Amino acid sequence: MPRARASTSLSMPAAVLTAAPTGAARAAGSVSLRVGAILVALVLGMALIADWVTPYRYDEIVTSRAEIPPTSPDSRHWLGTDALGRDLLTRVVHGARISLEVGLGGEFIAVLLGMIMGCLAGWRGGWVDAACMRLVDVVLAFPVPLVVLAVVAAVPDAGSLPLIGRLPHPGIALISLMLGLVGWAPITRLVRAQIMAARSTAYTEAARALGAGDLRVLWHHLLPNCLSPVLVAATLGIAGNMLAEAWLSFLGLGARPPLPSWGSMILQGQGQLTLHPLVCVVPGLALALTVLGFNLLGDGLRDRLDPRLAGSTRPGPEVP
């Protein structure tokens, strides 16, 4: 794709229209990839070792009878305790698990559905394509937060549901499932466009001429083309899912106590915002940094993997 810098040799004041130094933008892209990867790695690590970070359980009341929680930070409890006397650091660290569960779980469902539907639509074409795309239209027309609220109102006790009820955190699983069921539509569009573009290429025709069947062509020749844009969309989708879970939990409709969801911790801390701001500040900071990490990673990956996409907004690095 031609670099669109050619027309930028006009002189406007304040450096208007001067091409940005490509090197600087490239550096910014790789910085965001690195910072994002570090933040995401930190959160994953935190979730993995959550049980060993502190000597307390997330639902254990650790204050003595003489203390009135929430207590301020001290040598035993580095961030203090929450309103019920539970160690705040323990809860924040465990919160990473809940957030990742919803982020990754919901996005896994969305990507799976989106790939299947996108392949169907892009490969089959015709009425299958038309039907899939109308379905995508309908799903995208829904205001996601309101649908999620309607489902939560309809199912106040996810533990009573079949299958989902048997999982360790039924409420969290239900939220993941819901986010997956509303999140597949954009992925479908992406995959469909890629499949359609790759369907008529010479290498696809060569593969067919060599006698490869539909599934083989799809799996070996077309799907690999979709992976980069889907990876970028999925990374950003994980961030969106995490925000959605925290939002629901903040409204008191997501994770049930005593589960340490960052959203419900913020809700609990709201009452003591002025006296004990840490109870509210720390979980929010953890959530914001996690979401920022996934957003940076997604942005950086886009610049790295898809220079065409990056070129429309900023010059990305040339990929060999």
Added chain:
Amino acid sequence: MITYALRRLLLLGPVLLVVATVAWLAVFVLPGDPARLLAGQTADPEVIARVRADWGLDAPPWVQYGQYLSRLAHLDLGRSYVDRRPVTTILLEHLPASLVLAISAVTLALLMGLVCGTLAALHRGTWIDATVLGGSLLGLSTPVFWLGLMLVLALASSRGLGWFPVSGYGPVGAPSFHLAGLPIRLPSPANLILPALTLALVSAGSLARMTRSAILDVLRQDYIRAARGRGLSAWRVLGRHALRNALIPVVTFAGLDLAALVGGAIATESVFAWPGLGKIVVRAIHARDLPLVEGSILAMTTGFVLVTLLVDLSYGWIDPRTRTH
């Protein structure tokens, strides 16, 4: 354009039907018995039976569903279980507060987003650009309710600067007027600033990014070079040629971002005890006030789909080229 608008209007039907059905299903999936909920936990079985008959809760599910849909067709959303008033009345009472918040926030977000995005595009590659891009990414990553609480901590609480009220809608004696028989009370400006700013900051980030890349794309076009070649001033080129064309994707995006705005508004109303529809729907879910849950979610969905439609149709107004298609 007209067929497109009609297609979008046709989509409104299935969307509303699905939302109505999901909202209605609540009645049957809920473990609690609505009649017991209505009559009170200690009521006699006869009283519960009478309440059940009174509210039409003894009919088979499909009959109730049919009745529900036919009531909806007549814009009758039923009566609230909790305060026994028509849901439509309750919604109309709280609608103005939500509208005031939404309109102020969108105006503020557009202002901040367009100005910052344009500045970043014009100063591409400088510290201004980096600040705007970084700030917008922070805005995109910060949960709106937490941002609201942090603003309260910094600007409203006694620990912070204490400039604004922590929450609420303002004094009861505030100026009010009647519109179509509906009493409308305006919030006091001091109470409006923080919620509007909270809600605006989240959308402003994505708007700024969108404006920036749209302007950068437009500035590369040949007609910009031609306009400059004809001797038009830089500002005229920017205002008449660049901004106007750049606005199209920005407006599309503002339309897509409505869902985030709805979610953000519900959370913001919760943080600031703002007496709008978002506060109502959350309270109703907690109180299991099912008709109010159904009604408020339906009303908000209708509003959402209609505004999306309006945004779509506005392309024609902004970009005359799309009118013929």
